[in-house]
Amino acid sequence: MPQLNGGGGDDLGANDEMISFKDEGEQEEKISENSSAERDLADVKSSLVNESETNQNSSSDSEAERRPPPRSESFRDKTRESLEEAAKRQDGGLFKSPPYPGYPFIMIPDLTSPYLPNGSLSPTARTYLQMKWPLLDVQAGSLQSRQALKDARSPSPAHIVSNKVPVVQHPHHVHPLTPLITYSNEHFTPGNPPPHLQADVDPKTGIPRPPHPPDISPYYPLSPGTVGQIPHPLGWLVPQQGQPVYPITTGGFRHPYPTALTVNASMSSLLSSRFPPHMVPPHHSLHTTGIPHPAIVTPNVKQESSHSDIGSLNSSKHQDAKKEEEKKKQPHIKKPLNAFMLYMKEMRAKVVAECTLKESAAINQILGRRWHALSREEQAKYYELARKERQLHMQLYPGWSARDNYAGNYQGKKKKRKREKQAGEGNEHREYFPNPCLSLPPITDLSAPKKCRARFGLDQQNNWCGPCRRKKKCIRYIQGEGSCASPPSSDGSLLESPPSSPSMISPSPSSKESKPQTEQMQPLSLTMKPPPLLSSSQHQHLSMAPPPPLALLDNSGAGKTSGSAHNGSLDPSDVSSSRSTGSASSRPISACHSHSLLPSSAPTQPLSLVTKSID
């Protein structure tokens, strides 16, 4: 039974910034004393979560926390303004996190499917089984895990459920998380799915397409370097006897990739549609099943040609050129997606459909705010997914390091221009210029709690583990998890989630407790960004402090909209009133509003439901 973590109450500043999880070793015990009173509430909350009580997943010890965007942003051009403007107009779902009625499920390939049988499986012919996640809890290199995974080959669904499942990535047009979470469509899109999700029309091309095929391998199909090792068509998913679930080249991805890769002609076209041409290597990145590996990208071939020419001119350099060529041909293994990225992939289409926005920057802004508006448990789902992603990625590419993808470390990726440090840049804009449409300024508290930080708060830093103090991986979690630090375990997240009701807010010795509960309850995304000069602790306090006086707000609408923003779109009257003011935020919000996102359909959005009175 999940236990309530007591860390949530005192760190209001982090309330929305963190997702705590129950299993953090001794930490749990320590805080358990302080949280006994909250435990009951936690139990109540936990009962609301359709979490697998039978899930023996020992990886529950994780905690999620988010830190506010420590980003400095440049407002250097109108592009930015236009983006914000677009976001303002379009973001109607700020406080309307997509409802996830049930706890997330993962869609895994249905191994019982007749389509799966040996070798003849078409990537598009897969069916999926619903299963609860977290599922993948495979310790890297663990033979036991491998064995357990091997068992997954059993057609028995029980096996499937009992074993871990690789996080897989959908093809281009397929919802990336579909196979991972069941949030079956109605989870995320209660009611009728948006037109673009009707699975009949390609959102990009507008070309009709097969009905939402949960087909192609999703997140981590197969390493190209391991292709030849896997006899089973679902080798990337189903471990073969004596083989790892995700066969990995002994030396990791850094080893030369096998060239003896077979390519399914049909998959070539599939790949072409799935990836940009330069990302669709002739034979790389393809499993024998033809399943592309989204995490692997072959470098642009164009660059090779020049080298080849040079090599042909100079025989002495020819070999070198060839070597370089080979080197360049090595697929680029991408970083595993983090929780937010997963969320973005999933929700982007929705936002695009709802808001008719195409500009990714604007969409991302909306998504970022929606992300903040998500409840703990909802975010926990993504953290959990991300954790599994990382785990899977680690298993797939044991030798891979994020450094490998740093500029210049692989071909096809040019060094990213270093963002000039813009001192205070953007801050002045975001400080007191809450985006009317986005309703709130982004959280930029650089001291946002993470891991232990989230659990204990700033005033209990002595309880933090070292890495957490450094904003690194929480070693406690690592210890508990065994391999990778990760976000919150889904089962714990809820428990440690901040109170979802005023009564659940535990008093804090900080100044926060003097704040009206309505303010404490406000979603983090509603909080005002603290002044840049404030200390982290001040940030935290301020993060829960009421917004600055309207006088400090942008008179061009920020102030007006801040009033409406505080309620987001929850209060129609409020929206209407703000509309009457002609604020930018109120304009097309309705166009962006989706009832599917309304809190009414998402009862588990306590924070998002909280309103804050600017008065």
Added chain:
DNA sequence: TCTCCTTTGAAGCCA
């Protein structure tokens, strides 16, 4: 054609 924008999170690098 390439880079930027924009978001959050993870991780690497450097002092």
Added chain:
DNA sequence: TGGCTTCAAAGGAGA
């Protein structure tokens, strides 16, 4: 150890 930087996705916009 803290702070900064890069990269992951995405697609339009601009150079």
